[in-house]
Structure formats: C-alpha cells, structure tokens
Amino acid sequence: MSSAPVWFISHGAPDLVLRDQSAAHFLRSLRLQDVKGLVVISAHWFSHRLELNVEPNPSLMYDFYGFPESLYQMRWPASSPRWLQQMVSDQLVQAGLMVASIRRELDHGVWSPLSLIDPDSEIPLVQISIPSRFTPLELWQLGEALAPLRSQGVGILASGAIIHNLRELGPQGSSVPRWASQFVNWLEGKMAAGEQEMLLNYRKIAPGAMESHPYDDHLRPLFVALGAADGVSPTRLHDSWDCGSLYMGAYRFD
Numbered sequence: 001m002s003s004a005p006v007w008f009i010s011h012g013a014p015d016l017v018l019r020d021q022s023a024a025h026f027l028r029s030l031r032l033q034d035v036k037g038l039v040v041i042s043a044h045w046f047s048h049r050l051e052l053n054v055e056p057n058p059s060l061m062y063d064f065y066g067f068p069e070s071l072y073q074m075r076w077p078a079s080s081p082r083w084l085q086q087m088v089s090d091q092l093v094q095a096g097l098m099v100a101s102i103r104r105e106l107d108h109g110v111w112s113p114l115s116l117i118d119p120d121s122e123i124p125l126v127q128i129s130i131p132s133r134f135t136p137l138e139l140w141q142l143g144e145a146l147a148p149l150r151s152q153g154v155g156i157l158a159s160g161a162i163i164h165n166l167r168e169l170g171p172q173g174s175s176v177p178r179w180a181s182q183f184v185n186w187l188e189g190k191m192a193a194g195e196q197e198m199l200l201n202y203r204k205i206a207p208g209a210m211e212s213h214p215y216d217d218h219l220r221p222l223f224v225a226l227g228a229a230d231g232v233s234p235t236r237l238h239d240s241w242d243c244g245s246l247y248m249g250a251y252r253f254d
Contacts, residue, residue, distance in 0.1 A: 004035045004155035006143075006253040008225040008234070011043075011159045012242055014064040014108045015071055017115055022240040023248035027116035030237070030250075035155035037084040038125040039146055041225075042109030043160035043218040047129040050092070050142075054085050054101045058127075061105035076115040078106055079124050088126050088149065095145035099128070109159040125157075136200045136223045143227020156228040158221035162187065163212040163247040174244030179208035184247050191226070191251075192233050199226065229253035 009027070016024050032038070044063060045051075057079055062072050085101075092099045110127055134142065146156055163180050186206045190198045200223075203209050203216065213219050234251035242248055 002034055003254075004150045004153050005032075006150070006156040006158070006225050006228045007032070008158045008160070008222050008251045009113045010161045010246075010248045010250060011109050011113045012161070012246060012248055014112055015067050016112050017074060018068065018071060021242065023238060023242065023250075024116060026238040026240075026248075026250065027113055030117050032117060032123055032155060032157075034153070035123060036153040037087075038123055038155050038157050039088055039149065040110050040114070040125050040127045041130060041156070041158045041221045042107055042127065043130070043164075043221050044107035044109040045104075045127065045129045046132045046217065048132060049129075050097055050099045050131050051102050051129040052085060052089055052092075052099050053080065053104050053106075053127045055103040055105075056080055056082065058104065058106045060111050061107045063107050074111075074115070076106075076111045076119075077121045078111065078114075079121055080126050081124050084124050084154070085126050087152065087154065088128065088146075091149050092128075092145055097142070097145055113159055114157075130220055130224075134220075136202075136220070139220055139223035140196070140200065140227035143224040143229070145227075146224070147228045147230050150228070156225060158225035160221035161218035161246070162222075162249045163245055164218035165211060165214055165245060167214075168211065168245045170244035172243060176241050177211075177245050179211040180245045180247065183208035183212040184249065188236065188249075194231055194233060196226075199223075225251075225253065
C-alpha cells in the first residue's frame with residue numbers, strides 16, 4: 001500500500017450536514033482512498049495532556065446550541081477498533097510522547113465532515129486530542145510523530161478552519177473582507193513554498209492573522225497536518241466562502 005495521505009478540512013458550522021452549500025457538496029464527493037484507518041484531530045478537543053479516545057463505538061457529541069432540532073437527531077455509526085487504537089498509541093509512545101486513554105463521544109469537528117465523506121463509516125478512526133499547552137511547533141512535531149503511520153496505510157485527517165472569527169460573519173452572500181482574503185493568500189502561499197518558520201510565526205507576521213483568528217483553536221489542527229505531511233506541499237481540493245468571512249478551504253498532502 002502506498003503512503004496514506006494527510007488532509008486538512010475546514011468543517012464550518014455544525015449544520016453543514018443539513019445545508020445546500022458548496023462545501024457540503026464537496027465533502028459528499030470526497031473519497032478517502034488508499035487508507036485502512038484514520039487518525040483524526042479536531043479543533044473541538046483540547047485537553048491538558050495528550051489523550052486518545054478508546055471508545056470502540058463512539059456516539060456523537062452535540063457540542064453546540066441554537067440549531068435546528070434535526071441536527072440533534074443526527075446519528076453516525078463510527079467505529080474505532082482496538083488494533084487501530086493500539087497502532088496509534090504505540091507510535092506516539094515510540095516517538096517519546098506520553099498519551100492517556102479515555103472514552104468520549106465524537107465532537108462535531110469529527111462527525112460533521114466525516115458523516116458526509118463516509119456516511120456508512122466504512123473507514124475506522126481514532127481521535128486524539130490537542131494538548132492546550134502545545135505551541136505550533138509542538139503541534140508540528142506531533143504531526144511528525146504520527147507520520148510513520150502513513151506508510152502502514154493510516155491517513156491523518158485534521159479538522160478545523162482556515163479562518164474562524166464568528167463575530168465577523170455576515171449574511172449569506174456577503175462580500176469577502178480584505179483581511180480574510182489576504183490571510184488565506186498568505187497562508188496558502190507559505191504552505192506551497194514550505195516556509196515552516198513563517199507558518200509557525202504566522203500570528204506575528206501574517207496579514208489579517210488576528211482578525212482571522214482572535215483565538216487560534218481552529219487553526220491548530222493545521223500544524224499537525226503540516227508536520228505529518230513531511231514537507232510535501234498541499235493540493236487544494238476545495239475553496240469557497242460562507243457568510244462572508246468563513247473560508248471553507250480543504251487540502252490534501254500526498
């Protein structure tokens with residue numbers, strides 16, 4: 001089996017699964033070929049330590065409020081087999097990282113995009129947390145620690161947002177703010193050029209960085225993806241905008 005890919009998905013609002021939206025259509029058409037399992041990192045699971053979810057059939061967490069009742073009735077039959085959990089745990093320990101096992105539900109950063117991509121849950125997964133104390137460099141190194149799993153057919157899927165500023169959202173069809181387009185162009189350019197130092201210090205130097213991420217929780221999974229990609233530049237799979245400033249970019253690293 002060839003080396004499994006790495007993906008970064010902008011998962012958007014929780015009701016993405018209900019909406020007739022460009023990004024939702026894209027996710028329904030996306031196929032995660034050539035993988036026997038996935039390690040998933042979501043912007044909605046932060047913890048004090050590095051944790052791995054060992055719940056074999058995790059149910060869904062409805063970690064949001066104010067959405068249509070039908071969203072809270074969503075079900076998705078995720079599976080997280082022991083062999084995959086052990087493979088990921090062993091790899092992290094081999095890389096010198098301590099990882100704790102816990103049981104939890106899947107947050108919407110996982111099930112919202114994956115229920116569109118893989119509605120029958122044919123691909124097993126295991127979710128790991130983002131340690132809240134990790135810097136962008138340490139997240140990059142976490143991705144590097146996961147990278148050897150790719151040669152064993154396990155893909156890495158990071159779920160977050162290229163831009164995440166809920167206070168700046170506008171009505172559907174709003175024009176894209178200049179700070180948002182500047183940030184996306186800068187970020188994609190630095191990823192294409194492989195400029196690690198610039199990416200790690202984006203908060204100080206990227207145009208529109210603070211407007212795009214008042215808090216950096218939704219960009220942090222990208223650094224794990226970049227580390228796991230082993231220096232490969234991304235292929236942009238999708239680009240669209242929602243509510244003016246919410247960029248729905250998705251990328252694959254082969």
